[in-house]
Amino acid sequence: MMKKHMSLLKALLIVSAIVPLYQNCGRLKSSGTNGTFGSVGARNIDFDYKVFDPSYDEITDANPIFDVGQKYIFRINLEKLNGALIFWDLVYLGASCDLKVFNEKDSAEMECYSNGQIGVSVTAVYPDGNEKYGEIIGYVNDMGTSGPGSNIAPITVTITTAGNSQNWNIENAPVGHNSVNVVTGSGIARNVVVYLKQPIRIVNMDTAEHKPGSATAGIPCKSAPFPLKTEQSFTCITNTALADFDKYIIDELDNMAGGRFNFQVVDSKAVWQKNNCTTCHAMKTGNDPNDILNKLNTSIINVPGMQTYSSMTIEDRRALAFYMYYTP
Numbered sequence: 201m202m203k204k205h206m207s208l209l210k211a212l213l214i215v216s217a218i219v220p221l222y223q224n225c226g227r228l229k230s231s232g233t234n235g236t237f238g239s240v241g242a243r244n245i246d247f248d249y250k251v252f253d254p255s256y257d258e259i260t261d262a263n264p265i266f267d268v269g270q271k272y273i274f275r276i277n278l279e280k281l282n283g284a285l286i287f288w289d290l291v292y293l294g295a296s297c298d299l300k301v302f303n304e305k306d307s308a309e310m311e312c313y314s315n316g317q318i319g320v321s322v323t324a325v326y327p328d329g330n331e332k333y334g335e336i337i338g339y340v341n342d343m344g345t346s347g348p349g350s351n352i353a354p355i356t357v358t359i360t361t362a363g364n365s366q367n368w369n370i371e372n373a374p375v376g377h378n379s380v381n382v383v384t385g386s387g388i389a390r391n392v393v394v395y396l397k398q399p400i401r402i403v404n405m406d407t408a409e410h411k412p413g414s415a416t417a418g419i420p421c422k423s424a425p426f427p428l429k430t431e432q433s434f435t436c437i438t439n440t441a442l443a444d445f446d447k448y449i450i451d452e453l454d455n456m457a458g459g460r461f462n463f464q465v466v467d468s469k470a471v472w473q474k475n476n477c478t479t480c481h482a483m484k485t486g487n488d489p490n491d492i493l494n495k496l497n498t499s500i501i502n503v504p505g506m507q508t509y510s511s512m513t514i515e516d517r518r519a520l521a522f523y524m525y526y527t528p
């Protein structure tokens with residue numbers, strides 16, 4: 201898959217270097233009049249269709265990852281489309297995005313507000329009825345500024361060829377989280393406790409492509425919409441509480457021998473509500489979840505009103521500390 205993309209890209213580069221002035225070679229795409237197109241993965245080179253990130257660096261990935269709240273520029277070369285009317289459109293509407301088309305019709309700016317698949321298409325219609333079509337399909341990641349889980353430090357899992365390649369490596373918990381996101385065990389028996397709405401960031405550090413997805417559709421998060429290339433990541437935002445260390449995320453490209461990791465998803469809000477903590481005081485704050493857990497343990501020993509919780513399990517205390525910090 202990877203190789204195919206590479207050689208296609210090389211071929212495109214060579215063709216555009218050798219024949220910079222070509223007009224009608226390359227892919228022609230006829231849209232018909234109903235606006236429905238087949239799934240065209242490749243970009244149309246007829247009009248140099250390109251996408252740039254917010255700092256105007258070109259994104260050359262076949263399927264770019266867009267961040268929520270950022271502006272991306274899509275651009276075509278009008279000189280190659282003399283006499284045509286240009287139409288821009290959002291397609292594959294898995295995410296909610298705005299597309300602003302500039303007056304000259306040579307560029308458009310996209311900003312998205314939610315996670316999901318999105319495509320930006322360009323159709324050039326000539327007076328004689330001929331058409332040229334190109335699209336760029338990507339995926340919107342809501343780890344940025346809004347959306348569920350966006351302010352919660354993620355747990356990172358790397359897909360690596362090291363060790364047992366069938367199992368994905370759970371990294372140590374982020375700073376200030378090791379008391380609540382408890383990571384135990386080693387190798388294939390490594391486990392992690394995560395909390396509802398906490399993101400699990402899965403990074404492909406293998407040379408082959410992998411597609412993290414749920415063994416049970418949608419649980420505990422959506423599947424990656426396309427296979428991850430090397431160093432590409434996918435953020436799974438947990439949406440379902442799961443009992444101890446079930447293996448629910450697999451490699452959809454190879455779900456018999458594919459990768460997996462062990463985790464538990466705890467509903468911290470339910471633990472908070474069960475304990476009626478708000479009867480005496482509002483949410484207590486701290487520097488991070490570890491800090492709040494320490495304060496909670498100390499106050500259970502020292503504060504008369506809190507001593508009733510002396511038999512509370514460590515699991516519940518962790519969940520309460522997580523909840524008090526993030527209120528997910």
Ligand code: HEC
Nearest residue numbers: 475476477479480481484492495496499503505506509520
């Ligand atoms: C009976 C009243 C009462 C209840 C119920 C109660 N607390 Fe407290 N809590 C206190 C008092 C009093 C203090 C000490 C003074 C303060 O920090 O407000 C305290 C302190 C704390 C602290 C330490 C704050 C700090 O800055 O050191 C944490 C954390 C905390 N409570 C969490 C909880 C949680 C979680 C629950 C529910 C399981 C809970 N409390 C239920 C009365 C209560």
